[in-house]
Amino acid sequence: MSKINVKFPKLYPKQAEFVFSTARYTVVEAATKCGKTVACLAWLLQLALREGRPGRNYWWVAPIFGTTKIAYRRLRRWLAPYEEFARFNDSELLCELPNGASICFKSADRPDSLYGEDVHGAVVDEASRAKEESWHALRSTLTATKAQVKIIGNVKGRRNWAYQMARRAEAGEPDMAYFRLTAYDAAAAGIYDEAEIEDARRSLPEAAFNELYMCIPSDEGANPFGMGAILSCIAPLSTSPPVVFGIDLAKSVDWTVVIGLDAEGRVCRFERWQGDWGQTRRRIAGMVGSTLALADSTGVGDPIVEDLQR
Numbered sequence: 001m002s003k004i005n006v007k008f009p010k011l012y013p014k015q016a017e018f019v020f021s022t023a024r025y026t027v028v029e030a031a032t033k034c035g036k037t038v039a040c041l042a043w044l045l046q047l048a049l050r051e052g053r054p055g056r057n058y059w060w061v062a063p064i065f066g067t068t069k070i071a072y073r074r075l076r077r078w079l080a081p082y083e084e085f086a087r088f089n090d091s092e093l094l095c096e097l098p099n100g101a102s103i104c105f106k107s108a109d110r111p112d113s114l115y116g117e118d119v120h121g122a123v124v125d126e127a128s129r130a131k132e133e134s135w136h137a138l139r140s141t142l143t144a145t146k147a148q149v150k151i152i153g154n155v156k157g158r159r160n161w162a163y164q165m166a167r168r169a170e171a172g173e174p175d176m177a178y179f180r181l182t183a184y185d186a187a188a189a190g191i192y193d194e195a196e197i198e199d200a201r202r203s204l205p206e207a208a209f210n211e212l213y214m215c216i217p218s219d220e221g222a223n224p225f226g227m228g229a230i231l232s233c234i235a236p237l238s239t240s241p242p243v244v245f246g247i248d249l250a251k252s253v254d255w256t257v258v259i260g261l262d263a264e265g266r267v268c269r270f271e272r273w274q275g276d277w278g279q280t281r282r283r284i285a286g287m288v289g290s291t292l293a294l295a296d297s298t299g300v301g302d303p304i305v306e307d308l309q310r
Protein backbone atom coordinates (compact mmCIF):
# COMPACT_ATOMS: atom_id res chain seq x y z
CA MET A 1 0.00 0.00 0.00
CA SER A 2 1.28 3.51 -0.78
CA LYS A 3 2.22 5.69 2.18
CA ILE A 4 0.54 8.94 3.09
CA ASN A 5 1.26 11.55 5.70
CA VAL A 6 -1.96 13.43 6.55
CA LYS A 7 -1.45 16.54 8.65
CA PHE A 8 -4.06 16.40 11.41
CA PRO A 9 -4.06 19.09 14.08
CA LYS A 10 -2.10 17.84 17.10
CA LEU A 11 -4.76 16.66 19.56
CA TYR A 12 -4.83 18.46 22.88
CA PRO A 13 -5.05 16.21 25.96
CA LYS A 14 -8.82 16.46 26.50
CA GLN A 15 -9.41 15.72 22.81
CA ALA A 16 -7.02 12.78 22.91
CA GLU A 17 -8.95 11.30 25.85
CA PHE A 18 -12.13 10.82 23.85
CA VAL A 19 -10.37 9.94 20.60
CA PHE A 20 -8.38 7.16 22.26
CA SER A 21 -11.27 5.92 24.40
CA THR A 22 -11.67 2.22 23.69
CA ALA A 23 -15.24 2.02 25.03
CA ARG A 24 -17.83 0.55 22.71
CA TYR A 25 -19.91 3.73 23.14
CA THR A 26 -18.02 6.95 23.66
CA VAL A 27 -20.29 9.92 24.32
CA VAL A 28 -18.87 13.44 24.11
CA GLU A 29 -20.76 16.56 25.15
CA ALA A 30 -18.63 19.47 24.08
CA ALA A 31 -18.60 23.18 23.40
CA THR A 32 -18.92 24.51 19.90
CA LYS A 33 -15.67 24.68 17.89
CA CYS A 34 -13.65 22.75 20.42
CA GLY A 35 -12.53 20.19 17.85
CA LYS A 36 -15.02 17.31 18.07
CA THR A 37 -15.49 16.84 14.33
CA VAL A 38 -11.82 17.08 13.36
CA ALA A 39 -10.74 14.70 16.10
CA CYS A 40 -13.38 12.05 15.38
CA LEU A 41 -12.90 12.24 11.63
CA ALA A 42 -9.21 11.57 12.17
CA TRP A 43 -10.17 8.64 14.43
CA LEU A 44 -12.52 7.14 11.82
CA LEU A 45 -9.92 7.48 9.07
CA GLN A 46 -7.16 5.82 11.08
CA LEU A 47 -9.57 3.03 12.14
CA ALA A 48 -10.56 2.39 8.52
CA LEU A 49 -6.91 2.40 7.46
CA ARG A 50 -5.77 0.15 10.29
CA GLU A 51 -8.58 -2.41 10.35
CA GLY A 52 -10.18 -1.95 6.95
CA ARG A 53 -10.57 -4.82 4.47
CA PRO A 54 -12.41 -5.10 1.17
CA GLY A 55 -16.10 -4.46 1.74
CA ARG A 56 -15.78 -3.06 5.27
CA ASN A 57 -17.81 0.08 5.93
CA TYR A 58 -17.07 2.93 8.31
CA TRP A 59 -19.82 5.50 8.75
CA TRP A 60 -20.01 9.17 9.52
CA VAL A 61 -23.61 10.15 10.39
CA ALA A 62 -24.74 13.77 10.78
CA PRO A 63 -28.23 15.28 11.16
CA ILE A 64 -28.76 16.57 7.63
CA PHE A 65 -27.11 16.33 4.24
CA GLY A 66 -25.44 19.75 4.66
CA THR A 67 -23.58 18.84 7.86
CA THR A 68 -22.67 15.44 6.46
CA LYS A 69 -21.11 17.15 3.47
CA ILE A 70 -18.93 19.39 5.65
CA ALA A 71 -17.20 16.33 7.11
CA TYR A 72 -16.94 14.67 3.68
CA ARG A 73 -15.26 17.75 2.23
CA ARG A 74 -12.86 17.87 5.16
CA LEU A 75 -11.74 14.31 4.54
CA ARG A 76 -11.43 15.07 0.83
CA ARG A 77 -9.19 18.06 1.61
CA TRP A 78 -6.99 15.98 3.92
CA LEU A 79 -6.45 13.35 1.27
CA ALA A 80 -6.28 15.75 -1.70
CA PRO A 81 -2.45 15.65 -1.87
CA TYR A 82 -2.67 11.87 -2.35
CA GLU A 83 -4.73 11.64 -5.50
CA GLU A 84 -3.84 8.04 -6.20
CA PHE A 85 -4.53 6.96 -2.64
CA ALA A 86 -8.27 7.28 -2.14
CA ARG A 87 -11.19 7.38 -4.56
CA PHE A 88 -13.95 9.83 -3.77
CA ASN A 89 -17.51 9.60 -5.02
CA ASP A 90 -18.99 13.08 -4.59
CA SER A 91 -22.58 12.09 -5.35
CA GLU A 92 -22.61 9.25 -2.83
CA LEU A 93 -20.32 11.00 -0.31
CA LEU A 94 -18.10 7.96 -0.24
CA CYS A 95 -14.34 7.49 0.14
CA GLU A 96 -12.77 4.21 -0.91
CA LEU A 97 -9.41 3.43 0.65
CA PRO A 98 -6.63 1.30 -0.89
CA ASN A 99 -7.33 -1.54 1.55
CA GLY A 100 -10.84 -1.88 0.08
CA ALA A 101 -12.63 -0.27 3.05
CA SER A 102 -15.09 2.60 2.56
CA ILE A 103 -15.86 5.64 4.66
CA CYS A 104 -19.47 6.63 3.96
CA PHE A 105 -21.03 9.93 4.97
CA LYS A 106 -24.70 9.51 5.83
CA SER A 107 -27.52 11.86 6.67
CA ALA A 108 -29.67 11.09 9.73
CA ASP A 109 -32.78 12.73 8.29
CA ARG A 110 -33.72 9.51 6.47
CA PRO A 111 -33.32 6.83 9.14
CA ASP A 112 -34.69 4.07 6.88
CA SER A 113 -31.73 4.55 4.57
CA LEU A 114 -29.38 3.63 7.42
CA TYR A 115 -30.53 0.03 7.84
CA GLY A 116 -28.96 -2.97 6.18
CA GLU A 117 -25.16 -2.63 6.24
CA ASP A 118 -22.58 -4.12 8.59
CA VAL A 119 -20.65 -1.15 9.91
CA HIS A 120 -17.22 -1.55 11.51
CA GLY A 121 -16.89 1.84 13.16
CA ALA A 122 -19.06 4.95 13.29
CA VAL A 123 -19.36 8.53 14.44
CA VAL A 124 -22.65 10.34 15.04
CA ASP A 125 -21.82 14.03 14.76
CA GLU A 126 -24.15 16.70 16.17
CA ALA A 127 -25.97 13.80 17.85
CA SER A 128 -28.28 16.00 19.95
CA ARG A 129 -29.74 17.33 16.69
CA ALA A 130 -30.00 13.96 14.91
CA LYS A 131 -33.24 11.96 14.79
CA GLU A 132 -33.48 9.23 17.41
CA GLU A 133 -34.64 6.75 14.73
CA SER A 134 -31.31 7.28 12.97
CA TRP A 135 -29.54 6.10 16.13
CA HIS A 136 -31.77 2.99 16.25
CA ALA A 137 -30.89 2.27 12.64
CA LEU A 138 -27.17 2.86 13.10
CA ARG A 139 -27.13 0.73 16.24
CA SER A 140 -28.58 -2.17 14.23
CA THR A 141 -25.69 -1.93 11.76
CA LEU A 142 -23.16 -2.32 14.58
CA THR A 143 -24.71 -5.54 15.92
CA ALA A 144 -22.90 -8.18 13.87
CA THR A 145 -19.60 -6.29 13.99
CA LYS A 146 -19.76 -5.22 17.68
CA ALA A 147 -18.09 -2.06 16.41
CA GLN A 148 -17.22 1.10 18.30
CA VAL A 149 -19.24 4.29 17.94
CA LYS A 150 -18.49 7.84 19.03
CA ILE A 151 -21.52 9.99 19.74
CA ILE A 152 -20.51 13.65 19.74
CA GLY A 153 -22.21 17.03 19.81
CA ASN A 154 -23.31 20.13 21.68
CA VAL A 155 -25.79 19.91 24.51
CA LYS A 156 -29.27 20.72 23.19
CA GLY A 157 -31.86 20.50 25.95
CA ARG A 158 -32.64 17.30 27.77
CA ARG A 159 -35.28 15.77 25.56
CA ASN A 160 -33.17 13.92 23.08
CA TRP A 161 -31.56 10.51 22.84
CA ALA A 162 -28.01 11.90 22.91
CA TYR A 163 -28.67 13.55 26.28
CA GLN A 164 -30.01 10.25 27.63
CA MET A 165 -26.99 8.33 26.30
CA ALA A 166 -24.69 10.90 27.88
CA ARG A 167 -26.34 10.46 31.28
CA ARG A 168 -26.01 6.67 31.05
CA ALA A 169 -22.36 6.96 30.04
CA GLU A 170 -21.71 9.51 32.79
CA ALA A 171 -23.27 7.15 35.33
CA GLY A 172 -20.68 4.55 34.37
CA GLU A 173 -22.77 1.97 32.48
CA PRO A 174 -20.67 -0.90 31.11
CA ASP A 175 -19.03 -0.38 27.70
CA MET A 176 -19.72 3.36 27.85
CA ALA A 177 -17.38 6.29 28.38
CA TYR A 178 -18.34 9.91 28.88
CA PHE A 179 -16.39 13.11 28.20
CA ARG A 180 -17.33 16.75 28.64
CA LEU A 181 -15.32 19.61 27.14
CA THR A 182 -16.34 23.19 27.82
CA ALA A 183 -15.18 26.26 25.95
CA TYR A 184 -12.67 26.87 28.74
CA ASP A 185 -11.07 23.47 28.06
CA ALA A 186 -10.67 24.49 24.41
CA ALA A 187 -9.34 27.90 25.45
CA ALA A 188 -6.85 26.27 27.84
CA ALA A 189 -5.61 24.23 24.87
CA GLY A 190 -5.26 27.39 22.74
CA ILE A 191 -8.03 26.48 20.26
CA TYR A 192 -9.72 29.81 20.90
CA ASP A 193 -9.19 32.62 23.35
CA GLU A 194 -11.10 33.42 26.51
CA ALA A 195 -12.05 36.89 25.25
CA GLU A 196 -14.06 35.17 22.53
CA ILE A 197 -15.93 33.16 25.16
CA GLU A 198 -16.73 36.30 27.15
CA ASP A 199 -17.93 38.03 23.98
CA ALA A 200 -20.24 35.09 23.26
CA ARG A 201 -21.50 35.24 26.86
CA ARG A 202 -22.44 38.90 26.38
CA SER A 203 -23.96 38.58 22.94
CA LEU A 204 -26.02 35.38 23.35
CA PRO A 205 -29.06 34.63 25.53
CA GLU A 206 -27.88 32.90 28.69
CA ALA A 207 -29.54 29.58 27.82
CA ALA A 208 -27.90 29.47 24.37
CA PHE A 209 -24.48 30.38 25.79
CA ASN A 210 -24.78 27.73 28.49
CA GLU A 211 -25.59 25.02 25.96
CA LEU A 212 -23.12 25.98 23.24
CA TYR A 213 -20.14 26.95 25.40
CA MET A 214 -20.63 25.36 28.82
CA CYS A 215 -22.47 22.09 28.00
CA ILE A 216 -25.30 23.00 30.39
CA PRO A 217 -28.77 22.09 29.05
CA SER A 218 -31.41 24.80 28.92
CA ASP A 219 -34.61 24.32 30.87
CA GLU A 220 -36.63 24.06 27.62
CA GLY A 221 -39.99 25.46 26.58
CA ALA A 222 -41.94 23.29 29.03
CA ASN A 223 -40.46 25.30 31.90
CA PRO A 224 -40.70 29.02 31.11
CA PHE A 225 -39.60 30.14 34.59
CA GLY A 226 -36.11 28.63 34.70
CA MET A 227 -34.88 26.04 37.17
CA GLY A 228 -33.46 28.73 39.50
CA ALA A 229 -36.89 30.31 40.07
CA ILE A 230 -38.46 26.91 40.66
CA LEU A 231 -35.77 25.79 43.11
CA SER A 232 -36.14 28.99 45.15
CA CYS A 233 -39.87 28.22 45.58
CA ILE A 234 -39.26 24.80 47.11
CA ALA A 235 -40.07 24.80 50.84
CA PRO A 236 -42.11 22.72 53.31
CA LEU A 237 -45.88 23.01 52.74
CA SER A 238 -47.61 25.64 54.85
CA THR A 239 -50.00 24.25 57.49
CA SER A 240 -52.35 27.27 57.26
CA PRO A 241 -55.78 26.88 55.60
CA PRO A 242 -56.14 27.58 51.87
CA VAL A 243 -57.79 30.82 50.75
CA VAL A 244 -57.52 30.17 47.03
CA PHE A 245 -56.87 27.22 44.72
CA GLY A 246 -55.30 27.01 41.27
CA ILE A 247 -56.42 24.10 39.08
CA ASP A 248 -54.80 22.85 35.90
CA LEU A 249 -56.93 20.15 34.29
CA ALA A 250 -55.63 17.27 32.19
CA LYS A 251 -57.11 13.95 31.21
CA SER A 252 -54.65 11.24 30.26
CA VAL A 253 -51.19 12.24 29.02
CA ASP A 254 -50.65 15.16 31.41
CA TRP A 255 -51.55 15.40 35.08
CA THR A 256 -54.32 17.35 36.75
CA VAL A 257 -52.68 19.60 39.35
CA VAL A 258 -54.37 21.45 42.21
CA ILE A 259 -52.43 23.95 44.30
CA GLY A 260 -53.81 25.74 47.36
CA LEU A 261 -52.31 28.98 48.70
CA ASP A 262 -52.73 30.30 52.25
CA ALA A 263 -53.47 33.94 53.16
CA GLU A 264 -49.75 34.76 52.85
CA GLY A 265 -49.43 33.23 49.38
CA ARG A 266 -47.57 30.12 50.56
CA VAL A 267 -48.39 26.72 49.09
CA CYS A 268 -50.44 24.75 51.62
CA ARG A 269 -52.00 22.06 49.37
CA PHE A 270 -50.47 20.29 46.41
CA GLU A 271 -51.98 17.30 44.66
CA ARG A 272 -51.66 15.85 41.19
CA TRP A 273 -53.21 12.81 39.56
CA GLN A 274 -54.35 11.20 36.34
CA GLY A 275 -57.91 9.93 36.13
CA ASP A 276 -61.19 10.09 34.24
CA TRP A 277 -63.38 13.20 34.40
CA GLY A 278 -65.72 11.69 37.01
CA GLN A 279 -62.86 11.00 39.45
CA THR A 280 -61.25 14.37 38.74
CA ARG A 281 -64.51 16.27 39.33
CA ARG A 282 -65.16 14.50 42.66
CA ARG A 283 -61.59 14.95 43.86
CA ILE A 284 -61.53 18.67 43.05
CA ALA A 285 -64.93 19.24 44.66
CA GLY A 286 -63.70 17.45 47.81
CA MET A 287 -60.50 19.52 48.01
CA VAL A 288 -61.83 22.94 47.10
CA GLY A 289 -65.31 22.96 48.68
CA SER A 290 -66.53 26.56 48.67
CA THR A 291 -63.03 28.16 48.59
CA LEU A 292 -62.27 30.52 45.72
CA ALA A 293 -60.65 28.59 42.85
CA LEU A 294 -59.17 29.56 39.51
CA ALA A 295 -59.21 26.88 36.84
CA ASP A 296 -57.89 26.72 33.31
CA SER A 297 -61.10 26.17 31.38
CA THR A 298 -59.56 26.32 27.91
CA GLY A 299 -59.64 23.19 25.74
CA VAL A 300 -60.25 19.94 27.61
CA GLY A 301 -61.17 21.72 30.85
CA ASP A 302 -64.19 23.60 29.51
CA PRO A 303 -67.01 21.10 30.28
CA ILE A 304 -65.62 20.08 33.66
CA VAL A 305 -65.26 23.69 34.87
CA GLU A 306 -68.87 24.37 33.88
CA ASP A 307 -69.90 21.25 35.76
CA LEU A 308 -68.00 22.27 38.92
CA GLN A 309 -69.51 25.77 38.82
CA ARG A 310 -73.04 24.35 39.13
Ligand SMILES: Nc1ncnc2c1ncn2[C@@H]1O[C@H](COP(=O)(O)OP(=O)(O)OP(=O)(O)O)[C@@H](O)[C@H]1O
Nearest residue numbers: 009010011012031032033034035036037038039191
Ligand atom coordinates in the same frame (compact mmCIF):
# COMPACT_ATOMS: atom_id res chain seq x y z
N1 LIG B 1 -6.10 20.10 18.37
C1 LIG B 1 -6.32 21.13 17.57
N2 LIG B 1 -5.33 22.01 17.29
C2 LIG B 1 -5.54 23.08 16.50
N3 LIG B 1 -6.71 23.35 15.88
C3 LIG B 1 -7.73 22.52 16.12
C4 LIG B 1 -7.60 21.36 16.96
N4 LIG B 1 -8.79 20.73 17.01
C5 LIG B 1 -9.63 21.44 16.23
N5 LIG B 1 -8.99 22.51 15.69
C6 LIG B 1 -9.59 23.51 14.81
O1 LIG B 1 -10.68 24.09 15.50
C7 LIG B 1 -11.74 24.38 14.57
C8 LIG B 1 -13.00 23.71 15.05
O2 LIG B 1 -12.87 22.31 14.95
P1 LIG B 1 -14.13 21.37 14.72
O3 LIG B 1 -14.90 21.81 13.55
O4 LIG B 1 -13.64 19.97 14.74
O5 LIG B 1 -14.93 21.71 16.05
P2 LIG B 1 -16.36 21.19 16.47
O6 LIG B 1 -16.28 21.01 17.93
O7 LIG B 1 -16.77 20.04 15.66
O8 LIG B 1 -17.24 22.48 16.13
P3 LIG B 1 -18.84 22.59 15.85
O9 LIG B 1 -19.43 23.00 17.14
O10 LIG B 1 -18.96 23.65 14.81
O11 LIG B 1 -19.32 21.26 15.39
C9 LIG B 1 -11.29 23.88 13.21
O12 LIG B 1 -10.77 24.97 12.48
C10 LIG B 1 -10.20 22.88 13.56
O13 LIG B 1 -9.25 22.74 12.53
Ligand SMILES: [Mg+2]
Nearest residue numbers: 036037038125
Ligand atom coordinates in the same frame (compact mmCIF):
# COMPACT_ATOMS: atom_id res chain seq x y z
MG1 LIG C 1 -18.48 19.76 14.43
